Amino acid sequence: MAAFAAAPALSARAFFAKSSVRAKKTSVRAQARAALKVEAKKKSVGDLKKADLEGKTVFVRCDLNVPLDKDLKITDDTRIRAAIPTLEYLVENGAKVLVTSHLGRPKDGPEDKFRLTPVGARLSELLSCSVSKVDDCVGDVVKDAVGGMANGSVCLLENVRFYKDEEKNGKDFAKQLSEYADLYVNDAFGTAHRAHASTAGVTEFLSPSVAGFLLQKELDYLDGAVSNPDRPFCAIVGGSKVSSKIGVIETLLNKADKVILGGGMIFTFYKALGKDVGSSLVEDDKIDLAKELMAKAEEKGVKLLLPTDVVVADAFAADAKTQTVSVDAIPDGWMGLDIGPDSVKEFQKELNECKSVIWNGPMGVFEMDAFAKGTFAIADTLANLDGITIIGGGDSVAAVEKAGLADKMSHISTGGGASLELLEGKVLPGVDALDEA
Ligand SMILES: Nc1ncnc2c1ncn2[C@@H]1O[C@H](COP(=O)(O)OP(=O)(O)OP(=O)(O)O)[C@@H](O)[C@H]1O
Numbered sequence: 001m002a003a004f005a006a007a008p009a010l011s012a013r014a015f016f017a018k019s020s021v022r023a024k025k026t027s028v029r030a031q032a033r034a035a036l037k038v039e040a041k042k043k044s045v046g047d048l049k050k051a052d053l054e055g056k057t058v059f060v061r062c063d064l065n066v067p068l069d070k071d072l073k074i075t076d077d078t079r080i081r082a083a084i085p086t087l088e089y090l091v092e093n094g095a096k097v098l099v100t101s102h103l104g105r106p107k108d109g110p111e112d113k114f115r116l117t118p119v120g121a122r123l124s125e126l127l128s129c130s131v132s133k134v135d136d137c138v139g140d141v142v143k144d145a146v147g148g149m150a151n152g153s154v155c156l157l158e159n160v161r162f163y164k165d166e167e168k169n170g171k172d173f174a175k176q177l178s179e180y181a182d183l184y185v186n187d188a189f190g191t192a193h194r195a196h197a198s199t200a201g202v203t204e205f206l207s208p209s210v211a212g213f214l215l216q217k218e219l220d221y222l223d224g225a226v227s228n229p230d231r232p233f234c235a236i237v238g239g240s241k242v243s244s245k246i247g248v249i250e251t252l253l254n255k256a257d258k259v260i261l262g263g264g265m266i267f268t269f270y271k272a273l274g275k276d277v278g279s280s281l282v283e284d285d286k287i288d289l290a291k292e293l294m295a296k297a298e299e300k301g302v303k304l305l306l307p308t309d310v311v312v313a314d315a316f317a318a319d320a321k322t323q324t325v326s327v328d329a330i331p332d333g334w335m336g337l338d339i340g341p342d343s344v345k346e347f348q349k350e351l352n353e354c355k356s357v358i359w360n361g362p363m364g365v366f367e368m369d370a371f372a373k374g375t376f377a378i379a380d381t382l383a384n385l386d387g388i389t390i391i392g393g394g395d396s397v398a399a400v401e402k403a404g405l406a407d408k409m410s411h412i413s414t415g416g417g418a419s420l421e422l423l424e425g426k427v428l429p430g431v432d433a434l435d436e437a
């Protein structure tokens with residue numbers, strides 16, 4: 001069992017103090033309303049007090065699936081920091097905390113590049129207590145580790161995906177995972193859309209099974225605040241393809257006052273409107289759907305906004321020739337890779353009238369400087385908005401972070417696929433399996 005040196009703590013209170021900087025613009029009313037809605041549904045780790053936790057072994061599923069470079073150094077520890085409030089709460093209340101996660105997508109059992117060792121080292125820097133790490137997540141290794149744990153200590157188990165039965169949600173494997181624990185906390189929002197043994201199956205064997213603080217916070221914002229938004233409420237949907245965002249656009253058309261579209265998907269809408277789009281990305285089999293979505297917006301009285309000008313390029317390349325044109329004048333052979341300055345101005349005007357905004361998907365190919373202006377301008381507008389701003393995971397989070405504006409948003413989701421599924425209105429198995437409050 002490897003032991004990591006304990007380091008200064010980031011207590012649950014300190015974390016929330018920090019996140020309240022990020023959430024500074026969130027109205028107390030919206031927070032309270034969202035919290036009530038979710039807490040009314042699932043039991044929370046906050047419902048467990050010292051008497052429930054002291055000396056108990058708690059199996060905590062986190063999503064510590066962080067990016068590593070070729071030297072196995074963590075390049076973004078956001079998900080580890082986001083897991084701290086729950087872990088610190090359990091430590092403060094004298095639990096023996098078994099932390100589990102997946103890392104990457106190992107296909108054939110244990111592989112060194114997918115070990116959680118770097119994550120353990122970072123956890124130990126962030127937590128106030130001693131953190132150990134073992135090289136398995138089931139069996140005698142775990143039994144021995146638990147036997148040696150003091151109250152208020154943390155042991156990180158090895159990557160659960162080293163076992164195929166994790167993703168198959170194997171019942172025997174779920175039982176083995178739960179063998180040495182008394183109760184279960186799921187704080188892995190980023191993996192809550194997966195019905196795996198460690199995210200769902202274990203709940204059959206551990207009671208109570210409750211939501212961690214991060215999971216709750218994500219649900220509060222992405223579900224609570226979107227279901228009962230402060231109005232006017234605007235949804236911005238971008239990204240490459242309409243096909244990956246159909247569910248999100250449809251759901252948000254039922255909830256938002258305005259929907260702004262950007263990214264590669266807009267060209268399918270322009271084609272549906274009979275415009276020439278040059279060699280821009282188009283999904284021909286989604287043209288009818290685009291027409292339906294525009295008709296639905298009109299029927300519901302939702303303002304559906306498409307850019308009026310775009311930055312086009314003669315190739316999909318950082319050093320391509322570019323020009324800004326009206327969407328009615330896209331030259332043959334050129335492709336649209338960003339929204340233009342007139343559209344940015346129009347979108348800014350619309351956004352500045354809003355009290356809450358949710359954003360999923362970039363406005364252009366923000367990875368290349370020549371096509372990043374639209375995305376960064378929208379990020380900047382949200383950063384300065386007097387209202388709730390929620391960034392719904394995936395590439396939009398990467399864009400906001402690249403712009404250095406993450407701290408200025410009300411909420412940045414730690415889940416890509418999970419946030420998308422939640423916004424589509426789907427039930428997340430990792431949430432569904434938890435005890436009712
Ligand atoms: N006009 C465009 N043409 C082609 N690609 C584009 C265009 N605008 C944006 N993109 C690309 O879309 C990608 C993001 O699309 P995606 O649908 O994956 O968005 P996302 O929702 O942010 O990510 P995720 O689905 O992981 O949450 C970016 O890599 C960006 O470069």
Ligand SMILES: O=C(O)[C@H](O)COP(=O)(O)O
Nearest residue numbers: 063065105190191416417
């Ligand atoms: O990074 C993610 O989106 C989550 O950790 C889930 O990972 P997965 O897509 O491999 O299940």
